[in-house]
Amino acid sequence: MKRLLIFACLVLSMSASALSQTAKDAPVLTGLLNEFLAGAGRNDVEVHDRFWADDLIYTRSAGSxxxxxxxxxxxxxxxxxxAGEPVTTYTAEDVRIQQYGNAAVIAFRLVGTxxxxxGSKSVSNHLNTGTFIKRKGKWQVVAWQATTVPKPDAEKKSP
Known part of the structure; x- marks a missing residue:
């Protein structure tokens, strides 16, 4: 009986892991993320409104x-x-998507250039994690965590 219970737990944990790794909606979620990042760079109200769910909990990198x-x-x-003001574009790197039915977690490194x-440029990096829920066929973010990646010491000292 003990072996059967251990085997059942092992099978369940393996199937849950496999389910989370398949992310069948990864292309849709990746497209949504890229559309959002392009819109965020130009502060597009409509893109923001579509991306965030009404019940969003957003934890800023500053802790609020x-x-x-x-x-x-x-x-x-x-x-x-x-015209002439700095322009920032955002991209996602090291994107990981795990899907759990109608929920998905996207973790990535946000690069702001x-x-x-x-002609000068600066680059910022954040580690972001978003929890998406699919409601009525539409994916939206219900939780978001942004963490600033500290600059290496050499970059902190340069002007």
Whole structure:
């Protein structure tokens, strides 16, 4: 009986692991993430509104938590970019997607590349984890965690 119980637990854990690794909706989720990052770079209100669920819990890298209404308030109140101002584009690297039925977790390194009018650029990195839920056929983020990746000491000292 003990062996049967151990075997059953092993089979269940292996099947749960296999289920999480297949991520059948990975292409859709990857597309959604890339669309969002492109929209975030230009502060696109519609892209933000589609991406975040109404019941969002967002934990900022500074340690504060906000919901969708506060996040959208910030997006809507951001001033439009002027010519000559720095432009930041965002990309996702080292993307990992695990799907659990109608839930999925996406973990990735967010790379923000800022170009200035003088030709200089700076790069920021964050480790982000998002929990997506599929409701009525539509994937949206219900939880998000952003963590700033510290710059190496050599970069901190350079001007």
């Amino acid at each position: 938590r906000i919901g969708k209404s506060e996040l959208m308030k910030g997006v809507r109140s951001a001033p439009a970019a002027n 800022t170009l200035r009018s003088d």
